[in-house]
Each structure stands twice: as structure tokens, then as C-alpha cells.
Amino acid sequence: MTSAQAEPVPIRFVTDPAAFNYDVLFNCMRCGLCLPHCPTFALTGLETHSPRGRLQLMRAVSEGRLAIGEGFADTMTMCLGCLACQSACPAGVQYGQALEEAREQVEAYQKARRSGLAERFINWLVGRVLYGPHGLEPFAPFLRLYQRTGLQRLNLARILPGHMGRWERMMPRLTRRSIHRELGEIVPAATPVRGRVGLLTGCLENTLLANMGQATARVLARNGFEVVIPKKQVCCGALPNHIGRTEQAREQARQNIEVFEAAGVEVVISDAAGCSAQLKEYEHLLADDPAYAERARQFAAKARDVTEFLAGHLPLRDGLQPLRLRVTYDEPCHLVHAQKISAQPRQLIRAIPGVEFVELPEATWCCGSAGTYNLTHVSESAALLERKMNHIRRAAPDVLVTANTGCYIQLAAGMRESGLDIEVLHIVELIDRAYGGNGAG
Numbered sequence: 001m002t003s004a005q006a007e008p009v010p011i012r013f014v015t016d017p018a019a020f021n022y023d024v025l026f027n028c029m030r031c032g033l034c035l036p037h038c039p040t041f042a043l044t045g046l047e048t049h050s051p052r053g054r055l056q057l058m059r060a061v062s063e064g065r066l067a068i069g070e071g072f073a074d075t076m077t078m079c080l081g082c083l084a085c086q087s088a089c090p091a092g093v094q095y096g097q098a099l100e101e102a103r104e105q106v107e108a109y110q111k112a113r114r115s116g117l118a119e120r121f122i123n124w125l126v127g128r129v130l131y132g133p134h135g136l137e138p139f140a141p142f143l144r145l146y147q148r149t150g151l152q153r154l155n156l157a158r159i160l161p162g163h164m165g166r167w168e169r170m171m172p173r174l175t176r177r178s179i180h181r182e183l184g185e186i187v188p189a190a191t192p193v194r195g196r197v198g199l200l201t202g203c204l205e206n207t208l209l210a211n212m213g214q215a216t217a218r219v220l221a222r223n224g225f226e227v228v229i230p231k232k233q234v235c236c237g238a239l240p241n242h243i244g245r246t247e248q249a250r251e252q253a254r255q256n257i258e259v260f261e262a263a264g265v266e267v268v269i270s271d272a273a274g275c276s277a278q279l280k281e282y283e284h285l286l287a288d289d290p291a292y293a294e295r296a297r298q299f300a301a302k303a304r305d306v307t308e309f310l311a312g313h314l315p316l317r318d319g320l321q322p323l324r325l326r327v328t329y330d331e332p333c334h335l336v337h338a339q340k341i342s343a344q345p346r347q348l349i350r351a352i353p354g355v356e357f358v359e360l361p362e363a364t365w366c367c368g369s370a371g372t373y374n375l376t377h378v379s380e381s382a383a384l385l386e387r388k389m390n391h392i393r394r395a396a397p398d399v400l401v402t403a404n405t406g407c408y409i410q411l412a413a414g415m416r417e418s419g420l421d422i423e424v425l426h427i428v429e430l431i432d433r434a435y436g437g438n439g440a441g
């Protein structure tokens, strides 16, 4: 090398270019038709915050032209993973698969830079507390006490560092008992039996949103299904998958396959769109595992979101009482974009007598929840929530219905912060109310 030649730029981190499926990246023809559908592009107007820009960065990494550094990590973690771009793409680019591969690389990059303490904390949180439905239970009595003694109203959380105060304010009001404690392992069918189904209770839902899971079990039982809720089930794996911990997601998928196979159920149901989407991904997640590939394929074929399952069994069984309510519906990204389930939730809402259904403008636009996004990207998430709240104000419903745990928490926080007197419910809670559900909690 002569002195006139530039020094090579030191590579800060060497990734594995083969970690990406190049065909997926190559399929992008850079037409830009996805751009108007991308919420992060709408927020910043930057090409690197658009699907096309992100795919080009991934391709550069895959071709060995770009090393993974902070810039690449930021643009990938800034992505919501909402998959609106995948729905809009005329070339059928599987953006979700590419993002998953990128996040795995980003996690390897970030892991190498984290302190030992930070790594141990994340391992404890994702690998223990949020590993399964029972991880949060030891904390539940303290949280209930905090909420019910009025301590929460003192707004003590404002003294917490960073964004923790906002996280605390987002916490839903806990019911008296978790799903597992309230219902046990079997909920018998309440009308003539037509099947035996399994219910996934998730990492957060069992403790933080038990009202949702309990309503799901009651509505299924009311419609002739025996509901099995295995105690040894674990989180669907969406959370570790979302933050690039793919091997942990595989481990959780294997455990759920074992548990629900042993339960002898015909289908496995989740009432959280992010979880039902993840259950259907087990086939791809374990495709290279010879011991589990076929079992994962069979499991994925049995996985259902509760909205598609119930809509497939319309009309709902007798007993629905009229609800004189104006209701609108916000579509979870992991239902409408990841699973292409859009008509079924509306069919279910319309099946309730007395309900006046109104469409919500931009119902398919992400609310800013997006897994852990509202915890890691607070200002962007708040901006997306504000956009959503403006549409909700204009629709002026009595009840806003959704079908995902994260959206439920985000939208309920939006109502509290905006001072709007609009109730947020999961679709099954609305149906349960029409059946005169016992409102356990």
C-alpha cells in the first residue's frame, strides 16, 4: 500500500453475511410502494427508517459491504416489526424474515458490548421472569397492594429513573387472581361439547391481563369447548424472538410443543395476536431441527388466534344479551399483517346484538406498542399513540376493541393520559360481557 492510499476503515464488528437469506433481500426491487405504509418512515422521513432502506442495509451486510455497527443496530431496533410493509409489497418480499435475521445479528453485536451486569439482568428478565406464565406471579401480590391501597395514585413512580415512571403508569390494574389460579387446568364445556382446545396464557397475560384470558376461557366453554390450560406451558417465544434471542425462542417452542401434544388438544388458541402469530411460526423456527421439524409443522397447523377460531364457529351459541354500545376496532399488526386476519374480528363484534360498529380510520396503522417498543423507543411510541388517539377521539366510541395484549396496554394508557372516557376491551371480553360473564377479578 502506498502512502497515498487511504487506510482501510477498521471493521467494528464482523458479522456472518451468510446469516441472511439473500433471496429475500434480492427480491426487493426498490419500488418504494411500501414507504407510505411505514410508520417509522412517516415519523422521520429518513430512507434508513423505511423498509426499502432497511432491506438495502441488510443486503449491504449480506454482501460484505457493510459491517454491523451502531447505525445498523439503531435502524433495525427503530423498526416496529409491524409488517405493514410486507402487506403492501407487490413483490411479496418477506420483510419479517429478513428483520428477524437482522435482529439476531444486532443482538450478537449488542451482547458483545453489554456489561456483565446488564447481560445478567436481561437473562433474568427474559429467561426467568418472562419465560412463562408463572414468572410474574411472585410479584403480583405486591403490585395489587400497590394499586389497591392508593399508593399508585401518589404518583411515586415519577421519582424513578429514566422511563421507568412511564412504564409504571402503563401497568394495567391487576385482577384478583391469575388465569391459572382462577381456572386451574381444565375448564369444562358449558354447552353440548364440540371439541377440546388448548389455551396459551403467555408471559404477561396470566398475571397482568388475567381478565382477558379468563374471558376467553368462558366464551370458549360457553360455545361448547373444553378448555385445557396446561400448567407447564411457557411463553410463546415472541419476546425473545423480537429481541434477537432466537435460540431461546426455539427452546420455548420445543417446550410448548411437548406440553400441548401431551394435553391431547385439537387446536391451540391464543387471544394475543402477537402470540398466535408466533405459534404459527414454530414450523419455520424449528425447520432445521430434525427432532422437532415435523412436530412443529403439525403444531403450527393447529395454532389459532381466538378471533379466527370463534369466527369459524359462528353463529355464537345462544345467550348473548344486547349491549347498547358504540364500538370501534383497532387492528393489531400481528393479526392483520402477520396473519391476514381482518374480517373475522369485525364479524364477531357485529354478532353481538345491540352493538353499533363504527370503523376506525387507519385501524391497520401500528399504535406504537410493538412488543417492547413502547419501553425502548418511548418518544416514537408516544407519537404513534397520539396519532391513534386523534382518530379514536373523532370516532367517539363507548368501547375501543382490540385483540392483542400489548395493544391493549398501550391503548388503555393512551385513554388514561388523554383523559378520554372510552373503555378498552379485548373482543372476547366484549362477547363475555354480552354473555353476562362473571367478571372474575
Ligand code: SF4
Residues within 6 Å of the ligand: 027, 028, 029, 030, 031, 032, 033, 034, 035, 051, 052, 055, 085, 088, 089, 090, 091, 092, 093
Ligand atoms: S419491499 Fe417491496 S414494496 Fe418495498 S421497495 Fe422493496 S419491492 Fe418495493
Ligand code: SF4
Residues within 6 Å of the ligand: 037, 038, 039, 040, 041, 049, 050, 051, 054, 078, 079, 080, 081, 082, 083, 084, 085, 086, 095
Ligand atoms: S415492519 Fe413496520 S416499521 Fe418496520 S419497516 Fe415495515 S412498515 Fe416500517
